[in-house]
Structures are given as structure tokens and as C-alpha cells.
Amino acid sequence: MLSEDARPRRLVIVANRLPFSARKALHEQYARAERRAIFLDYDGTLTPLVPHPGAAKPERRVMVLLERLARDPRNMVAIISGRPREAMQGWFGALPIHLAAEHGVWIREVGEAWRMPKELRADWKPGIIAILERYMDRLPGALLEEKEFSVVWHYRGGHPGQGEALAEELFDHLMKFTANTDLQVIRGKKVIEVRNAGIHKGIAGQHWLAKERYDFVLAIGDDWTDEDLFAVLPDSAFSIRVGLVNSRARFNLDDSSEVLTLLESLAGGELPPFVPGSPPGSFPGSSSPS
8 A cells, every 4th residue: 555645745845936047047948959848737737726627628728838839849748647538538639749647547649549558457446436435425515536547536626624624534544445455545636536556647757758868858737646757857857846835846836827828938939028026936927926
């Protein structure tokens, strides 16, 4: 049994909002690079988090941005998400980008079929689902999401205080239930997920990093599952965690709107000028630290 809690552990780097100097260096290195790798999370990174998973369909702005980035022959763009492959295929399958679903359980190269890097079992799901359903009944607004090789309890739509208390109880319950199994219990942003151990975003990222040499690497994500990706990146990579929290990432941005502003400036080749008098580390379009 492996576990990962939402509370930071063994992460000694504090939040560091992307300063203008680093943003300028990022643009300069991007412009000079002959081969670039761009790794992106989806929920909370390219789109705001929403109470119901089905309501997070990508907006046209996101699709246009991804198309522009991917059409540059120097770019390798990959979205590594916890979403099921059906959603990833439906939303992004027509774009010339690489995809990883369920945190790397499924991988799809551009123009190829989905495949599993590692054979996994799913016969454990009924027992876990039975537990999650009991907790769902205790919290109006909670949701159960079943994927091919994982199950997720969402409590963003429930009462905040009651949801956090039940989440603590459920996490402890699942930890005991999955003891001595090859399952991993993950607590993220208003979600608790149970999945097979040994699969994570870091492995998915390594899959593409091993294929060729890149002289520019950018990775952006908003959750603790993205820490596995940040951990395998080269020291020169620009790693960005969305949200002002401790992270292995070198920098932080406030929210998904700042992510889109940054990526659009890369795709357009323009660096918005620094606004005199703005807070340290800020740039046009950013919000004030909360």
C-alpha cells in the first residue's frame, strides 16, 4: 500500500510566484530553443476547477492555444491528466498533441492508438466503490467517478466543513482497507482517489523525455499528482505549480488564467511589458496574491 496526502511532505521549497525576470528568461530560452517539451495538466491548470468533473469541457480559447503551440514544429506538447482516456480523446484527440490519461495509465502518441505502458488490474474496484458510495450517501453533493483503473470520491460540491471531516475519515478508512495491497490512496484538491501503485505522471513524463533531447522544458500543474512530474524534470526545466503552495516546482502562478496568459505569450512570441509599481513577481493579467 502506498499513500499520498494533500498536505505537503518532504517538500522544502516554498511558494515562489513567477517573477518578471524569470518570465523574461523563460521567453528568451523558448525563443532560442530548437526542440521544446511542454507538459501540461488539465483541470486547475488549463481550466478552473469545477464542482462536477463533466462541466470542465475546454473552452475555445484553450483549444486555439493548444493548436498554436502544437503546430510549431519545434514543440512537443503533452497533456498529462487524471482524466479518463475517453474524455481526453473526445476533447483533444483531433489536436497534434500527445496525451496521457489516468495519470499515465494510458498513453497516446500523436496519430497513434492508446496503449498501456504497464498491465494493471481492476478487480479491486467493487470493494473500493462500496466504501466510497457509503461516504457519498453521507455528504449531499459528493460524487463518485469510476475510471478504468481508478475510482475517485469528489467532495467539492458538498458542505465545506462536513466534507473535510468526512474526507479525513474516508482517507483513514481507505488506508486501512488497502493495507498490504498494491493500491495507492491519493488525497488531492477536494478529491480522494484510489488507483494502482507504480503509475504516476512522472513516469509519463519520462516516457517522452527519453525519446529525444530537448533544450527547453516547461511543465505546469496544479495538484500533488503533478509533483511526480516535477521530480523527474532536468534542473534547467521551467516547472510551475498553480496555486501558492509549497512545491518541487521552481515557480508558482495563482490560477489557470495566469497559465493561459503565459502560454499565449509564448505562442504569440510576445512578452507583455512590466508595469511599474506592480507588486514584485507580478506581470500583466495576474491577480494579487491571496
